[in-house]
Amino acid sequence: MSTLLLEIVTPERTVYAQEVNMVSVKGADGELGILPNHIPLVTPLRIAPVIVKKDGVSEKIAVSGGFIEIRKDKVVILAESAELASNVDVTRAEAAKKRAEDRLSTKQSDVDQVRAELALQRALNRININK
Amino acid sequence: MAKGMREIKRSIKSTQNTKQITKAMEMVASAKLKRAQDAAVASRPYTDKIRDVVASIASGGGTIKHPMLQSREIKRTAYLVVTSDRGLAGGYNSNVLRKVWTEIQEKHASSAEYDVFVIGRKGRDYFKRRNVNIVEEVVGLSDSPTFADIKSLAAAAVKGFEEGKYDELKLVYNRFVNAISQIPTIKQLLPLDATQLSGGNTEGVKASYEYEPSAEAVLDVLLPKYAETVIYSAVLEGKASEFGARMTAMGNATKNATKMIASLTLTYNRARQAAITQEIAEIVGGANAQQQ
Numbered sequence: 571m572s573t574l575l576l577e578i579v580t581p582e583r584t585v586y587a588q589e590v591n592m593v594s595v596k597g598a599d600g601e602l603g604i605l606p607n608h609i610p611l612v613t614p615l616r617i618a619p620v621i622v623k624k625d626g627v628s629e630k631i632a633v634s635g636g637f638i639e640i641r642k643d644k645v646v647i648l649a650e651s652a653e654l655a656s657n658v659d660v661t662r663a664e665a666a667k668k669r670a671e672d673r674l675s676t677k678q679s680d681v682d683q684v685r686a687e688l689a690l691q692r693a694l695n696r697i698n699i700n701k
Numbered sequence: 702m703a704k705g706m707r708e709i710k711r712s713i714k715s716t717q718n719t720k721q722i723t724k725a726m727e728m729v730a731s732a733k734l735k736r737a738q739d740a741a742v743a744s745r746p747y748t749d750k751i752r753d754v755v756a757s758i759a760s761g762g763g764t765i766k767h768p769m770l771q772s773r774e775i776k777r778t779a780y781l782v783v784t785s786d787r788g789l790a791g792g793y794n795s796n797v798l799r800k801v802w803t804e805i806q807e808k809h810a811s812s813a814e815y816d817v818f819v820i821g822r823k824g825r826d827y828f829k830r831r832n833v834n835i836v837e838e839v840v841g842l843s844d845s846p847t848f849a850d851i852k853s854l855a856a857a858a859v860k861g862f863e864e865g866k867y868d869e870l871k872l873v874y875n876r877f878v879n880a881i882s883q884i885p886t887i888k889q890l891l892p893l894d895a896t897q898l899s900g901g902n903t904e905g906v907k908a909s910y911e912y913e914p915s916a917e918a919v920l921d922v923l924l925p926k927y928a929e930t931v932i933y934s935a936v937l938e939g940k941a942s943e944f945g946a947r948m949t950a951m952g953n954a955t956k957n958a959t960k961m962i963a964s965l966t967l968t969y970n971r972a973r974q975a976a977i978t979q980e981i982a983e984i985v986g987g988a989n990a991q992q993q
Contacts, residue, residue: 579750581848581933583743599913612754613913614922637922639754639910648750650848650926 572606576622578631578647585652586631592623593645595638602638604645611640617691619699620647630655630699634692651692658696667693706976709969713962720958726789727951733844734880734944740845741877741937748934751927755893757909758916758923767917768863769924772892778808778815779836779867781858781890781932783874783939784824786840790943791950793875794823797885801873802831804887816867818858820851820936836861846940848933855929862891863925870928874935875942881949883942888935890928 576593578586593604596618602611614637619630636649670690673682759770782801784794809815817833819825822840829835837854861867870891875883912919 579747581744581747581930582740584746597913598918609911610909611911611913612758612919614919635926637754637919637926639750646750648747650852 574604574606574608574642575644576647577645578620578633578649578652580649580652585654586622588624590622590624594621594623595633595647597638604640607642608640608645610642611638613638615647615649617688617695619695620652632658632696632699634695653696653699655699658700660697660700663693663696667697706969706972709965709972713965713969716958716961716965720955720962723951723954723958727948727955730944730948730951731880734941734948736845737937737941737944738877741934741941744930744934744937748927748930751923751930754910755920755923755927758912758920767920767924769891769928770893773868775868776814777867779818779858779861779870780805780815781818781854781870781872781935782820782824782828783872783936784819784821784827785939785943786822786842788823789950790947791953793883793943793946793950794821794827796883797873797875798824798827800885800887804871804873805833816861818854820854820939842936842940844940846933846936851933851936852929855932856925858932859891859925859928867891872932872935874939875946877938877941877945880945883946890931893924893928 573589573591574593576586576588576590577584591605595602595604596616597613598616599613602613615633617634620633622629622631631652631654633647633649633652635651636647639646639648666689670686670693673686674690780801782797784797788794805815812832812834815834816836817828818837819828819835820839820842825835825838825840837857839851839854842850858870862870869889872888872890874886874888876886877883
């Protein structure tokens with residue numbers, strides 16, 4: 571089975587770099603399933619788990635604030651934060667979720683509203699990949 | 702024991718204490734320098750990659766226009782200054798602050814023409830003393846700052862440019878050359894220079910990509926991100942420079958303390974010998990007097 575090289579890079583470090591069989595992401599325009607020899611493409615990503623399939627095992631990675639660059643045999647995801655399921659601090663994510671929900675329930679200015687919503691999405695994203 | 706001797710002894714002791722502290726600070730700084738350098742290196746792939754993609758869009762499309770790539774008449778300037786929280790780092794802070802202050806004095810007639818974003822307590826205090834309008838500040842940054850730490854400041858600065866509040870954004874920081882040399886640098890961050898972008902690594906840029914939803918939309922997301930990343934790497938480089946500067950400064954302080962202790966010890970020994978000689982002379986003088 572052919573493979574492609576997946577790299578996930580954040581400003582702080584390279585989180586993931588392995589040969590995988592398939593990558594599934596949620597792009598700005600919808601879900602993308604990427605197999606080797608995909609057409610070169612660049613698109614921003616939504617806050618959602620990236621699903622990686624390797625030798626029949628799938629793994630989820632929480633990615634936020636990123637975009638994806640696809641080449642024939644290589645996929646690079648650049649994100650502000652990316653965490654493997656094992657690295658997620660669930661208690662912290664739960665706390666963040668609660669904080670964001672509290673903030674959403676009390677009506678505030680539009681800017682805060684948007685920020686709280688994004689924070690909630692990020693928290694849910696982190697929690698979801700551990701389920 | 703003569704009075705002078707006791708004083709010399711005391712100052713030797715206090716210099717020794719100082720030396721111990723500076724020595725420890727030097728070692729701590731050198732250990733942290735290594736880590737800061739590693740962090741700066743680790744952030745490089747991300748910056749390079751974004752630059753590659755932006756360059757490929759800029760060179761591929763040809764007709765793509767984006768406000769962040771276009772220079773306009775400069776009415777207001779924003780300065781983003783990276784300093785440290787603590788001193789005892791030689792000229793680290795004063796160099797960079799002097800540089801930006803000279804630039805401000807030269808370029809702007811009134812304080813309405815510029816705003817300042819500042820990282821680090823030293824810079825904040827400096828601008829506060831001079832009644833400069835500080836838009837946003839970050840103090841108490843850890844030794845290995847994360848992207849999230851400076852994200853809101855970086856985003857605010859970039860947004861100010863996008864909204865037309867500023868017509869240029871300048872980044873002022875200490876460029877890290879090596880442990881003993883840091884150069885205060887003013888770098889024009891926005892508007893981005895498209896030619897400079899593609900000037901670097903052209904390998905891999907040639908691949909023509911599809912853009913989803915469109916090249917402009919991707920650029921809209923990427924350019925602010927790129928600018929923020931450049932700010933982040935300046936912060937990391939600033940940290941490395943800080944530790945480099947502190948290491949050198951403390952190394953010099955330790956050396957000076959050693960020299961001072963040596964010279965004080967010499968004076969002390971001379972005084973001691975003089976005292977002994979005098980005592981002997983007195984005893985001899987006394988004995989001679991009794992014999993007669």
